[in-house]
Amino acid sequence: MARSPSSKRERRSIREESRAVYRQAIREAAMRVFGRTGYREAKITDIASEAGVATGTLYNYFSSKEDIFNSIREESRNILRASLEKSECIRDPVERMCERTRLMLGFLEDHGALFSIHMQTSSLHDMHKDDEDAAFRREILEMFIGDIDQAGERMRQDYPSLILATAVGGLIQSTILTWVEAGCPAGLRENTQTIMDLFLHGAAKR
Amino acid sequence: MARSPSSKRERRSIREESRAVYRQAIREAAMRVFGRTGYREAKITDIASEAGVATGTLYNYFSSKEDIFNSIREESRNILRASLEKSECIRDPVERMCERTRLMLGFLEDHGALFSIHMQTSSLHDMHKDDEDAAFRREILEMFIGDIDQAGERMRQDYPSLILATAVGGLIQSTILTWVEAGCPAGLRENTQTIMDLFLHGAAKR
Amino acid sequence: MARSPSSKRERRSIREESRAVYRQAIREAAMRVFGRTGYREAKITDIASEAGVATGTLYNYFSSKEDIFNSIREESRNILRASLEKSECIRDPVERMCERTRLMLGFLEDHGALFSIHMQTSSLHDMHKDDEDAAFRREILEMFIGDIDQAGERMRQDYPSLILATAVGGLIQSTILTWVEAGCPAGLRENTQTIMDLFLHGAAKR
Amino acid sequence: MARSPSSKRERRSIREESRAVYRQAIREAAMRVFGRTGYREAKITDIASEAGVATGTLYNYFSSKEDIFNSIREESRNILRASLEKSECIRDPVERMCERTRLMLGFLEDHGALFSIHMQTSSLHDMHKDDEDAAFRREILEMFIGDIDQAGERMRQDYPSLILATAVGGLIQSTILTWVEAGCPAGLRENTQTIMDLFLHGAAKR
DNA sequence: CATGAATGAGGGTTCATTCAT
């Protein structure tokens, strides 16, 4: 009897894929629920029914409510990190910052709900519990610091680059908040030029 | 027994004052507890014992845990609003912005815990529930918009003043966050000059 | 105004007594429920309603279901231990053993349900988790060993006293089991003479 | 294709044998798991993986977790019963009791885990649910009663034989418990002589 | 028949709120 040559391997692969699909579906459902109500108010049963599964099923894929939450954040960090890597081949440091800003805004535009997930742990009392997210914020800050250092003479030397990097971060942050308050309309990434322009040249008439 | 003619009125007044003192003491205790652990994790019993009263007593002054929380935020908005009014007599709009920034940073430095209280509701899912706070953020934004409009020619005209106001808000925000991550060391208001300098002239060498 | 002289002290005392009364009532309710259904099958809500309180109330007096269980066992050990102390003034070691046996049987007759509570942890897998109960069994065994040692020449010397003590323990145990299987009729302690007689002289005709 | 004339019958037989093999393997796995953790703590998945099958498979052979448990106990009763039958050809009733004791201790030494299985239901609340096991205990007791009755004049006549049988049962029981507490070392059956000696002649010096 | 993921009722525990003192 002829057998599909790699049936066993395929089986495993299918199973693994099914697992990944489930995990992803649960993450996405949880993302919606966390986004709507916040971590603490979100009930496991809500996540389950949003995902269309029984509560018990969640625990076949995640060990706890917190695990789901962390998994979402980890995944979104990974996506953004991977996206930001695309900018590393850009030579000009200012253009690189610009592209990074665009990638970050684009990421949010494409994965809107993720932002609110991350914001939830920014509540200050959690900051210390959430080393991973804080480390990632630092990671991004360091990227900007590196860009600014490489820009050398083109940047003001009267402030440490940490200060300047923090400033660009603040401009991005407030752009995002405004966008969210406006209901996340299309076009977030088009603010890139404005951000960089204001960051570089300020608001005063020259 | 002879009674002072206005005893009834005075009595009421004393009673009311006593109520106010209690309410304030509870708010302050709650502020510390919310600041330490966040709204959801904070337990009513913790607040009560921090305030040195019984749990039942809290309910003689506030109708619920959420009521305490909202009361704190309202009070802190009122304090900051009153503080910002001090800047209104400044004629020069740019100096006025500068002073407002300083007042905001000073407010936080003096009432550190309040910031974390406000941040807790900045989680986006609460935005809709918390119209009051959103309105207050808008109120501050409008102040900056007004300042920028009055600055007229001294500001760039190629962006709407909303954009510029948002930018200064972002610079302030990121300064605050950095300060908080550093553990709220003294000296936050000394960042005012840097913020305004970067806001006005940008990060690029001229 | 005359005051009851020790009102404050009495208040505290009343409160403490009330706590003790509650704890005891809960323990007794739990004892009945554990006795009926066993530890694992017993539901917290059953214990609460048997005690006539809400589930939450249990947790004002005990930290967990297991805590209730252990508290019952500890209390019953203490009662039996206190009871056994009454036998210590008896000079004759054999009479002392006899009295101890009677006290143990009497204890069970008076606190019937406790026996099944203790038996539940005798399930072997729990033996190691339950050092306190095992230690107490050992404590009782040591008492008998001491008695036998003191009996000196009156006892057989061809077995270590541990063996003999174990034997008397077995006779007591099986008497108890038979009694329980018979539905705990009155008169358990009247088996004392039989137990001691068989222990001392055996079943063979002489 | 030629078929052996009785293929159908043999086939069924093979199938039945296969079923029996499966049931036995599951029972043995369950015995190990129950022995380790007790009935309530034992998880079906643990039993399944100990047996090397999927959880669903268990339900093709047993209708429930409890069914597995009862099946184990029934089987162990049958084994012990069959073993005890070997003693029935012994003429001398005292020697028969002795042999029976040895067989019981030997059974435990050889099937140690089974003992803990039985102990688990000795918790009194289960007694009523477990008529089978209680009946078996009675069965063994009756055997001893019969032996004692047959011993006639050689036994004391001042106690009913039920009392004496209970006594020997208690001595056996406590020997077993001591052995278990010691970690089930080899040599349990060597206590037979001691048990019978103490049972017959008591602990007092003669 | 074997599989093992899905199921969901049910458990222990928490804690905002109430209320008798």
Add this chain to the structure above:
DNA sequence: TATGAATGAACCCTCATTCAT
């Protein structure tokens, strides 16, 4: 009015059982 113990609804998680493959 202050007290703080009692309350019980609601939550997260477990796991025996089922069933589609």
